[in-house]
Amino acid sequence: xxxxxxxxxxxxxxxxxxxxxxxxxxxxxxxxxxxxxxxxxxxxxxxxxxxxxxxxxxxxxxxxxxxxxxxxxxxxxxxxxxxxxxxxxxxxxxxxxxxxxxxxxxxxxxxxxxxxxxxxxxxxxxxxxxxxxxxxxxxxxxxxxxxxxxxxxxxxxxxxxxxxxxxxxxxxxxxxxxxxxxxxxxxxxxxxxxxxxxxxxxxxxxxxxxxxxxxxxxxxxxxxxxxxxxxxxxxxxxxxxxxxxxxxxxxxxxxxxxxxxxx
Amino acid sequence: xxxxxxxxxxxxxxxxxxxxxxxxxxxxxxxxxxxxxxxxxxxxxxxxxxxxxxxxxxxxxxxxxxxxxxxxxxxxxxxxxxxxxxxxxxxxxxxxxxxxxxxxxxxxxxxxxxxxxxxxxxxxxxxxxxxxxxxxxxxxxxxxxxxxxxxxxxxxxxxxxxxxxxxxxxxxxxxxxxxxxxxxxxxxxxxxxxxxxxxxxxxxxxxxxxxxxxxx
Ligand SMILES: Nc1ncnc2c1ncn2[C@@H]1O[C@H](COP(=O)(O)OP(=O)(O)OP(=O)(O)O)[C@@H](O)[C@H]1O
Ligand SMILES: [Mg+2]
Numbered sequence: 001x002x003x004x005x006x007x008x009x010x011x012x013x014x015x016x017x018x019x020x021x022x023x024x025x026x027x028x029x030x031x032x033x034x035x036x037x038x039x040x041x042x043x044x045x046x047x048x049x050x051x052x053x054x055x056x057x058x059x060x061x062x063x064x065x066x067x068x069x070x071x072x073x074x075x076x077x078x079x080x081x082x083x084x085x086x087x088x089x090x091x092x093x094x095x096x097x098x099x100x101x102x103x104x105x106x107x108x109x110x111x112x113x114x115x116x117x118x119x120x121x122x123x124x125x126x127x128x129x130x131x132x133x134x135x136x137x138x139x140x141x142x143x144x145x146x147x148x149x150x151x152x153x154x155x156x157x158x159x160x161x162x163x164x165x166x167x168x169x170x171x172x173x174x175x176x177x178x179x180x181x182x183x184x185x186x187x188x189x190x191x192x193x194x195x196x197x198x199x200x201x202x203x204x205x206x207x208x209x210x211x212x213x214x215x216x217x218x219x220x221x222x223x224x225x226x227x228x229x230x231x232x233x234x235x236x237x238x239x240x241x242x243x244x245x246x247x248x249x250x251x252x253x254x255x256x257x258x259x260x261x262x263x
Numbered sequence: 264x265x266x267x268x269x270x271x272x273x274x275x276x277x278x279x280x281x282x283x284x285x286x287x288x289x290x291x292x293x294x295x296x297x298x299x300x301x302x303x304x305x306x307x308x309x310x311x312x313x314x315x316x317x318x319x320x321x322x323x324x325x326x327x328x329x330x331x332x333x334x335x336x337x338x339x340x341x342x343x344x345x346x347x348x349x350x351x352x353x354x355x356x357x358x359x360x361x362x363x364x365x366x367x368x369x370x371x372x373x374x375x376x377x378x379x380x381x382x383x384x385x386x387x388x389x390x391x392x393x394x395x396x397x398x399x400x401x402x403x404x405x406x407x408x409x410x411x412x413x414x415x416x417x418x419x420x421x422x423x424x425x426x427x428x429x430x431x432x433x434x435x436x437x438x439x440x441x442x443x444x445x446x447x448x449x450x451x452x453x454x455x456x457x458x459x460x461x462x463x464x465x466x467x468x469x470x471x472x473x474x475x476x477x478x479x
Contacts, residue, residue: 061386061387062386063383063386063387098389100387101387103380103383103384103387105380107378107380107381107383107384107387108384109381109384109399109403110403111402111403111406120388120398121388121389121390124390124394124398125388125389125390125391125394169388170387170388173388173389
């Protein structure tokens with residue numbers, strides 16, 4: 001398959017972090033992190049618990065403030081989450097680039113149907129018409145194989161189905177970047193496969209840049225062009241899946257993989 | 264003591280007139296309380312110190328002084344500094360401000376019970392703040408609040424005799440006037456009590472029904 005997804009040489013990176021420092025109070029959790037991801041690349045982020053993987057994703061999405069450095073998506077800066085507070089009726093500056101994020105806990109809106117969960121953002125944020133939004137909802141429900149659940153409420157679905165709806169919801173915004181944060185960790189083992197299958201099809205079919213945190217090493221090896229190993233807020237190893245997962249030359253990576261494999 | 268049905272019948276129009284005033288004040292006061300409460304609850308979540316302190320000051324004043332005192336201040340003290348408002352509006356404002364302070368607390372609990380993941384999901388989809396409140400947070404927060412709101416509405420209704428002190432011709436005032444003029448107490452007060460019951464009982468059942476339906 002020709003690699004259409006990758007940006008032409010010289011194009012700016014899709015995601016660019018420079019010397020980013022993030023502290024929670026006095027604890028520094030991201031330590032002068034540099035990261036550059038070209039458009040269309042599929043990147044897996046691995047590392048021990050508490051190493052800062054989720055924080056990196058949240059920083060890219062703009063869900064966290066940061067103390068130093070800069071973050072850019074598609075060439076425009078991602079301001080850290082303002083800690084200040086606004087009246088609910090105050091307007092937010094328009095979003096210039098779109099980053100989709102899928103969470104471990106799905107976070108579907110329980111009071112809305114599956115279809116409404118998906119159409120809500122296209123309607124309110126992209127200002128699509130009801131018809132256009134519904135069309136999109138069906139397109140992505142088709143992709144995740146849940147068209148027949150359009151009228152159901154999230155509470156009536158299995159965990160795997162809920163996570164697939166959450167993925168469809170994020171995709172319906174046609175994001176340039178998709179972030180997945182351990183999206184199968186909250187699922188019963190027998191439901192993991194169906195969610196991974198959906199991510200696999202996105203990875204193969206979409207131009208979307210993909211950054212995924214996972215403990216599924218086989219899956220990472222299968223879909224990732226590139227694997228990052230993080231520890232204590234730093235990227236300690238960065239290379240192809242083969243280099244990082246199959247024969248790592250980094251001692252810490254090796255030890256981490258041994259631990260994961262033994263589980 | 265005997266109960267004169269003919270007399271009771273004859274005073275019915277006057278009492279109904281009073282009841283109408285009562286209902287008007289309660290409905291408007293309740294609407295105001297619901298709005299005041301929401302604004303206070305949102306201000307309480309503020310990280311701006313002055314806004315937070317302002318709303319806390321409000322809450323503590325209105326919760327720690329009697330409603331009757333607040334009504335007196337509104338009705339008798341404000342005209343002294345040149346602010347005059349008709350009695351009925353004063354009643355609406357008085358009830359709205361007072362109950363708003365209590366309803367704010369109910370909002371706060373209900374808003375806090377919406378999981379943080381809902382805010383995150385909304386932010387991840389690039390909703391603006393207004394849309395997040397209106398479409399995601401408030402619909403989830405309001406459901407468990409229904410019974411509480413119902414209780415406050417009925418509580419408010421039962422407090423309306425207090426409004427007599429600021430000359431509002433509400434139901435209690437009407438009954439008292441009839442009693443004072445005719446020296447007959449049985450009929451006006453009994454009919455008044457039945458009227459209070461006739462309103463608050465169905466209201467309470469209605470909120471129970473809403474609650475049960477929203478759990479289904
Ligand atoms: N809101 C917060 N307040 C304070 N500390 C936090 C907060 N969120 C994360 N941390 C801390 O930041 C560090 C990095 O957390 P993060 O969630 O990014 O790790 P992670 O690599 O995703 O771990 P896991 O594999 O367990 O999900 C941890 O030490 C964590 O305790
Ligand atoms: Mg994490």
